[in-house]
């Protein structure tokens with residue numbers, strides 16, 4: 462089983478992408494809805510939650526972990542790799558690699574939670590590969606609650622997206638990384654507001670493609686992953702609103718189970 466976790470709904474965009482890239486692979490998901498959002502919390506807290514989430518997924522039989530959360534990926538990757546002896550995937554490197562392939566002018570925008578943006582990890586990883594790249598970042602703390610609330614088509618959401626993207630637009634970026642797994646759910650609004658000439662890269666689809674390539678070249682790990690087309694979804698708090706948004710993201714019927722860690 463592939464174990465995937467996030468603070469809430471955002472990681473389901475990674476689940477969807479994995480289902481598209483690796484159909485038939487068994488998936489176990491944990492959304493930490495009782496403790497969402499992660500993006501406004503301290504690194505120490507996010508590390509602690511990420512360790513607990515991973516432990517839970519391993520107990521359920523996960524043989525590989527995807528941290529489907531940029532916030533957790535930016536602060537907790539090292540701690541998880543130190544603690545657990547199985548492949549651990551974060552979502553930042555695949556998005557960085559993709560953006561460097563797509564950009565023509567090497568002017569890249571990044572949006573994410575406050576924790577992800579203030580970690581500076583995207584800028585660091587982009588510049589490691591291309592020191593001449595110009596990277597402009599914007600924290601968008603209101604977008605996660607808007608998505609969790611299901612305000613996906615409201616005029617207020619459009620207005621807020623426009624305001625957040627304005628400084629990046631004036632920098633003439635040609636590529637924009639959605640550095641939060643919640644944001645692909647707002648992709649059409651984001652694309653509309655940033656302009657159609659800007660390539661919008663989702664960390665969710667980027668990680669799914671990277672894992673597909675990794676598994677095809679690592680048969681010893683691929684063999685450990687069961688492939689019965691089954692998926693299980695756990696959350697730490699279950700509300701009707703979450704259920705509704707979750708189904709629209711996964712685009713199929715899913716049953717959510719409540720669990721306390």
Ligand code: DGL
Nearest residue numbers: 471498499500531532642
């Ligand atoms: N979806 C997450 C991310 O990619 C977490 C957002 C949050 O909980 O603040 O950062």
